[in-house]
Amino acid sequence: MDYECIxxxxxxxxxxxxxxxxxxxxxxxxxxxxxxxxxxxTTLDEGGIVRVLVRNGGWxxxxxxxxxxxxxxxxxxxxxxxxxxxxxxxxxxxxFAHDEIRATLxxxxxxxxxxxxxxxxxxxxxxxxSFGRIVDTQAVYMDEFVTVTYMNSEGAFxxxxxxMVTVYLAATAREGSNVQRAADGVSVPAGYERVLGLEExxxxxxxxxxxxxAAETVVGGV
Numbered sequence: 001m002d003y004e005c006i007x008x009x010x011x012x013x014x015x016x017x018x019x020x021x022x023x024x025x026x027x028x029x030x031x032x033x034x035x036x037x038x039x040x041x042t043t044l045d046e047g048g049i050v051r052v053l054v055r056n057g058g059w060x061x062x063x064x065x066x067x068x069x070x071x072x073x074x075x076x077x078x079x080x081x082x083x084x085x086x087x088x089x090x091x092x093x094x095x096f097a098h099d100e101i102r103a104t105l106x107x108x109x110x111x112x113x114x115x116x117x118x119x120x121x122x123x124x125x126x127x128x129x130s131f132g133r134i135v136d137t138q139a140v141y142m143d144e145f146v147t148v149t150y151m152n153s154e155g156a157f158x159x160x161x162x163x164m165v166t167v168y169l170a171a172t173a174r175e176g177s178n179v180q181r182a183a184d185g186v187s188v189p190a191g192y193e194r195v196l197g198l199e200e201x202x203x204x205x206x207x208x209x210x211x212x213x214a215a216e217t218v219v220g221g222v
Contacts (some may be wrong), residue, residue: 001148003157006070010153013074015052015060015081017091019152020046022067025109025144030118032125032139039195040118048149051092052077058084096155103161105191109143117141120195121167127202128171133210136172138183141195164188167195169202173209180212 001022010018023045031039050073052058059079062073109117118141125139131166146162168185184205188194 001067003149003151004011004072004191006067006076006151007149007157009070009074009206010151012071013078015074015078015153016055017053017153018074018077019051019156020070020150021050022046022075022149024147024149026146027144028109028114028117030106030114030121030141032121032137034136035040035125035129037118038123040114041113041137050074050077050159052081053089054078054081054084055089057082058086058089060084074164075098094154096152096156098155099159101158103145103163103164103189107192109163109165109192109214110145115137117143124167124169124198124202127167127199127204129202131171131173131206131210133173133175133213134171135174138170140168140185143192157183163191165192165195167198169198169205171206171209173206173213175213178213180215182208182212 006020008018018060026044028042029039047063049061049063051059051061052074052145058081060079061078062076064073109124121139121141125137128134128137144163145166148160148162150156150158164187166187167181170181170183172179172181182205184201186195
């Protein structure tokens with residue numbers, strides 16, 4: 001992202017005040033349903049909003065999903081703000097903020113090959129399927145890295161990175177008409193290393209589903 005370009009557009013905006021907020025999201029998702037590999041995808045989305053204030057008009061906004069032609073988005077917001085009939089607006093004076101909240105990851109999952117992520121969740125799924133009477137499973141790996149950027153015409157500049165890595169495991173056991181399900185997972189704002197070594201969790205999920213087949217039936221009422 002060209003922050004200098006965005007800053008230049010903010011300074012050149014004809015409004016009395018202008019601000020820019022964007023969110024860039026990269027998501028990888030791998031899903032096993034039983035022995036079938038159901039989903040393998042990586043998506044990258046970007047979008048945001050610009051908002052401006054005309055003191056003798058009002059607020060105007062414009063949304064975007066690309067940084068191309070950002071000047072036009074600010075102009076759209078400006079023209080909308082001019083059309084608003086409102087009392088004059090004054091903003092309280094505040095010191096501008098400048099902060100960069102960067103993610104600290106042990107192993108950055110963005111740099112881990114997709115095939116390794118697939119092998120990881122496939123291994124957990126195989127553990128679930130290895131238990132007798134397990135008839136269905138769901139094994140999900142997902143990582144997400146979100147970068148939020150905020151800037152305004154008064155000099156504020158804030159970047160925040162929000163990572164999240166997730167493994168979710170579920171197993172369904174059946175004995176005749178008795179069907180039981182158990183699940184567990186890990187979802188943390190951390191690096192790839194936090195979803196390694198979950199073999200014991202997978203075994204416990206499968207065993208719990210099987211054990212529930214022998215659980216006593218709860219009798220309703222008293």
